[in-house]
Amino acid sequence: MSTLKVKSINENVSIHVLTTTNDSVNKILLDLGVDDKNNFTITPFEFKSDQINVSSVTILVVDKRESLVIEKIDDSKDNILDAMGLATYSTSKPTVLSYVNIFEGLSKQLTLYDHLKTHGRMQEEFINIASHELRTPTQSILAYSDLLEEHPEKREEMIQTIKRNALRL
Amino acid sequence: MKYFREIRHLDGPKANFSVSESEYLAPSAMTQDFEPPKPIEQIIYSNVKDIVDQQKYVFESFWDRAVLGEQRIREIEEGKTLGKTEVIRIPSKTKDLFINLVKLAKEEILLLLPTTNAFLRSTIRG
Numbered sequence: 007m008s009t010l011k012v013k014s015i016n017e018n019v020s021i022h023v024l025t026t027t028n029d030s031v032n033k034i035l036l037d038l039g040v041d042d043k044n045n046f047t048i049t050p051f052e053f054k055s056d057q058i059n060v061s062s063v064t065i066l067v068v069d070k071r072e073s074l075v076i077e078k079i080d081d082s083k084d085n086i087l088d089a090m091g092l093a094t095y096s097t098s099k100p101t102v103l104s105y106v107n108i109f110e111g112l113s114k115q116l117t118l119y120d121h122l123k124t125h126g127r128m129q130e131e132f133i134n135i136a137s138h139e140l141r142t143p144t145q146s147i148l149a150y151s152d153l154l155e156e157h158p159e160k161r162e163e164m165i166q167t168i169k170r171n172a173l174r175l
Numbered sequence: 176m177k178y179f180r181e182i183r184h185l186d187g188p189k190a191n192f193s194v195s196e197s198e199y200l201a202p203s204a205m206t207q208d209f210e211p212p213k214p215i216e217q218i219i220y221s222n223v224k225d226i227v228d229q230q231k232y233v234f235e236s237f238w239d240r241a242v243l244g245e246q247r248i249r250e251i252e253e254g255k256t257l258g259k260t261e262v263i264r265i266p267s268k269t270k271d272l273f274i275n276l277v278k279l280a281k282e283e284i285l286l287l288l289p290t291t292n293a294f295l296r297s298t299i300r301g
Contacts (some may be wrong), residue, residue: 007298010284019280026289034298056266064297065287066273068280072240074273078293086296090266097242098258109285 007039007105011046020045024113027051051116078169143171182244185237194230198222236275239268 013019025031027050035048064076077091096102150164150171157164186242203217221227242250242259250256263269277284288294 007294010286013277013284014230017281020283021286022284023286023288023292025286026290026291031190031291031294034295056297059215062289062292064289065285066276067285069282072276074269074276076269076273078289079301081290084296086270087266089293089296090269092262093266093269095239095263095272097240098260099256100260101260102206106285109287112287146177160206167196 007034010128011038013044013148022047022049022109022113024049024109024116036038049113051119065104065109067102067109070106072097073103073105075105140175143174146171182240183238184244184247185241189238192230194227194234194235197227199227199230232271236271239263239272240275 007023010021010023023046025048027035031050055107062078062080066074066076066080068113074093076093078089079091080089085090108164130171149166153166154164190201192199193202198219199219201219202215220292242257244261246257263272288297
């Protein structure tokens, strides 16, 4: 990852990484100072075991001209050589561009998913706030209406309070 | 071509060199830089194991990225680039190719790491 960062800063190579994240990954990214500046984009995605696996292969595409797709045979291994299975290297334009399309499609899908999550969260917050804003004056109106029956001598004062709370709605 | 077991084509190399199991040989200057071309006056020679191994590694990385000679001839004849696709079965070769591709990138690198362990292996464990 540090090599990629150097490529992006020193050689102005545009880097886009799609990766699953957890606390360890986030910490490394933070330590490396990787952000979306300097042509270095990281699109994280969460992988949950009950979801369809996004990908079982590592895909590397360079300059839209060469691709290297590496199968993983044992993800539990620490050594990169033990985790690797077969790999396919290609300079064939249709093959390489297919991988570019897969990568970009996945990236867009993850961005959309992220937007949807943000949208859903904002919608939920709005409903909570609106519900609170509606509930508070309504309760005041109901309470003062009850009090009005019990204390008709304070009629004017209570009607003003009811009006004020009605206006808040 | 009948004199060679296999010929491959690669765009880009700027110098000639030969390497065998135990020796490395390269002209000290590019003869095509001279007009008219001159015969080679000086060569670099080494039988030091580390240098020979390093040059064998350089040759292997060129060889892996090159296309078959027959295919290149077909491409020139038909006026289109076909490219190549090959299966790599040796993980160490895959790892070397991965590193070379990243190093040689000029404009853009797209990388998908499918699991957090894949990320950690590529970042921490090399």
